[in-house]
Amino acid sequence: QVQLVESGGGLVQAGGSLRLSCAASGRTFSAYAMGWFRQAPGKKREFVAAINWSGTNTYYADSVKDRFTISRDNAKNTVYLQMNSLKPEDTAVYYCAAQAGIGYYTATRYDYWGQGTQVTVSS
Numbered sequence: 001q002v003q004l005v006e007s008g009g010g011l012v013q014a015g016g017s018l019r020l021s022c023a024a025s026g027r028t029f030s031a032y033a034m035g036w037f038r039q040a041p042g043k044k045r046e047f048v049a050a051i052n053w054s055g056t057n058t059y060y061a062d063s064v065k066d067r068f069t070i071s072r073d074n075a076k077n078t079v080y081l082q083m084n085s086l087k088p089e090d091t092a093v094y095y096c097a098a099q100a101g102i103g104y105y106t107a108t109r110y111d112y113w114g115q116g117t118q119v120t121v122s123s
Contacts, residue, residue: 002026002098002112009094009117012086016121020081022096022114029077030054033099036070036081037107038092038119048094049081050104059104064090086121093118 008020022034035050049070050059058070069082079096093116103109 002029002032004096004098004112004114006094006096006114006117009119011120011122014086014088014121014123016086017082017084018086018119020083020094020096020117020119022079022081024077024079024098029098030074031100032112033102033104034070034072034079035097035099035104035110036079036094037097038090038094039116040092043092045095045107047105047107051079052102052104083119086119088121088123091119091121 003025004022006022012018033052036048037045038048039045047061048064051070051072055072067085072079095116096114097110098112099110101109
């Protein structure tokens with residue numbers, strides 16, 4: 001089992017920045033690829049970003065590319081999502097997730113999920 005706890009969400013004005021963190025406990029964190037997903041009210045959960053187990057490869061949704069950066073610190077069992085130039089359409093609950101495979105873009109490929117953290121971007 002892997003337990004995931006997100007933090008860092010909040011209210012920010014458009015154009016601002018936030019950094020989300022996801023702390024993992026349980027099994028060996030470095031064995032898992034990590035992803036961030038988001039879900040806005042009335043919408044499906046969508047892929048945001050992912051990073052492989054070593055941190056050497058990252059993957060982004062087109063909507064966040066060049067604005068968001070995913071990173072991980074395996075010594076701290078933590079994955080981060082740096083979000084810059086935030087837009088009102090980025091408003092959502094953000095979830096981190098872990099998987100032992102390489103299905104980075106697909107929510108159903110992830111084995112473990114956090115409880116989510118709310119990000120609200122005002123215009």
